[in-house]
Amino acid sequence: MHVDPLLRDALPARVRVELDRALDAGAPVAELLDRALAPLGTPACHLLTASGRTLARTATARAELPAPRAAELLRAGLGATVRVDGDGTVFDAWHLHLPEPERVPPGALRETAELLGRHRRLDDRRRAARADAAGELAAAVDAPVADAARLRTALAACGLAEAPAYTVVVAALAPSGGSGEAAAALAEALAHLPSAAHAVAGGSGGEATAVVARDPDAGYDVRALLGEVWPLLPACRPGAVPYAGVSGPVDAPERLAAALAQARHALAAARAAGPAAPRVAGLGDLDGLGALLAGVPAEVREVYRVTVLGPLLGTGRGAGAMLLDTLEAFLAHDCSWARTAGALGVHVNTVHYRVGRIEALTGRDLSRLDHRADLRAALLCR
Numbered sequence: 001m002h003v004d005p006l007l008r009d010a011l012p013a014r015v016r017v018e019l020d021r022a023l024d025a026g027a028p029v030a031e032l033l034d035r036a037l038a039p040l041g042t043p044a045c046h047l048l049t050a051s052g053r054t055l056a057r058t059a060t061a062r063a064e065l066p067a068p069r070a071a072e073l074l075r076a077g078l079g080a081t082v083r084v085d086g087d088g089t090v091f092d093a094w095h096l097h098l099p100e101p102e103r104v105p106p107g108a109l110r111e112t113a114e115l116l117g118r119h120r121r122l123d124d125r126r127r128a129a130r131a132d133a134a135g136e137l138a139a140a141v142d143a144p145v146a147d148a149a150r151l152r153t154a155l156a157a158c159g160l161a162e163a164p165a166y167t168v169v170v171a172a173l174a175p176s177g178g179s180g181e182a183a184a185a186l187a188e189a190l191a192h193l194p195s196a197a198h199a200v201a202g203g204s205g206g207e208a209t210a211v212v213a214r215d216p217d218a219g220y221d222v223r224a225l226l227g228e229v230w231p232l233l234p235a236c237r238p239g240a241v242p243y244a245g246v247s248g249p250v251d252a253p254e255r256l257a258a259a260l261a262q263a264r265h266a267l268a269a270a271r272a273a274g275p276a277a278p279r280v281a282g283l284g285d286l287d288g289l290g291a292l293l294a295g296v297p298a299e300v301r302e303v304y305r306v307t308v309l310g311p312l313l314g315t316g317r318g319a320g321a322m323l324l325d326t327l328e329a330f331l332a333h334d335c336s337w338a339r340t341a342g343a344l345g346v347h348v349n350t351v352h353y354r355v356g357r358i359e360a361l362t363g364r365d366l367s368r369l370d371h372r373a374d375l376r377a378a379l380l381c382r
Helices: 013-024 030-040 067-078 107-139 148-159 178-192 223-236 252-273 289-293 298-313 317-332 337-346 348-362 370-378
Strands: 044-050 054-057 078-082 093-097 166-175 198-202 208-214 243-248 279-282
Touching: 013 030, 013 289, 030 044, 030 054, 030 107, 030 223, 067 093, 067 223, 078 337, 093 107, 093 223, 107 208, 107 223, 107 252, 148 252, 166 178, 166 252, 178 198, 178 208, 178 223, 178 243, 208 252, 208 317, 223 243, 223 279, 243 252, 243 370, 252 279, 289 370, 298 317, 298 348, 298 370, 317 337, 317 348, 317 370, 337 348
Parallel strands: 243 279
Antiparallel strands: 044 054, 044 093, 078 093, 166 208, 166 243, 198 208
16 A cells, blocks of 8 residues: 655654644643654754744754844755744744754654644734734824823733833835735834834734834843844845834823824835835934935925925926036035036036026025025925
């Protein structure tokens, strides 16, 4: 009789029964992993996420793999890696990794992955139940009028009540995979942070919002730690570029709406910074006029641009473009007539003439600092 080679080396029936009982009893995933591989001498094995976070490891895997190293092992296909089935996304998927695959027969590895998959689906259901509470918290924070009682109730439902301080993080993916994927990416990144209790929910426009409970005495900075973890996320979904904005800390639930506005402004700055690379921005990264303006709503920027620069465009497409190029060069070269002429390849007198036209059309005097700032801001709004 032919026997499937994957079944030939399966786990002993007695072990399978014991593992089923342990799973039903709520055994943690690390215990299940150890007990599944114990009949094989408990070889070194790590249960990892695609971003390199260690969820569990066998007792013989003496050290936890640093996340960058673990992500690289998965990406390079070193050793043996089996994906554990679950209901999540690519950002929170589980992977069994064995540095010495020859020590575990394929059938036993497959059965171990199936066992952990059942544990994962139970965990997914528990997370789905918590997602409703996180969604209510995000809605309460984003409400047009702050409701202190609603905020405190929502924080308590998420296990975040009475924290000394809170930080808000807003994240998005480009190209957008929807708020569900953005929420999964943000939750995965925050799971790398030590002792950072948080609630994450998807929102409109493909963005996800997280409220992070912070202890100011814990000695960690959400912005700095997310910045370390963020470059690991593209390994989960190649081609995706994640961005995040982080607020400053606030010490009361009623100030969470202000923190959300800060985080959204910082997210806009992260997106505008370019090139297309994973980036986390905080308030400290708003260190220039361009970064500051990036958080201004696009429709407001457009009105300002047209108001300030529109008269230049009214001179005709070719002439308007020439004057805009001259203005940009003139400001970039600190209003130096000679250097602007050299950059544009024209005579100095031509620069004088064009700047005069710009001043006449816009009503701005380029010898004045405040008028130069107005025009520079309008150029950055293009």
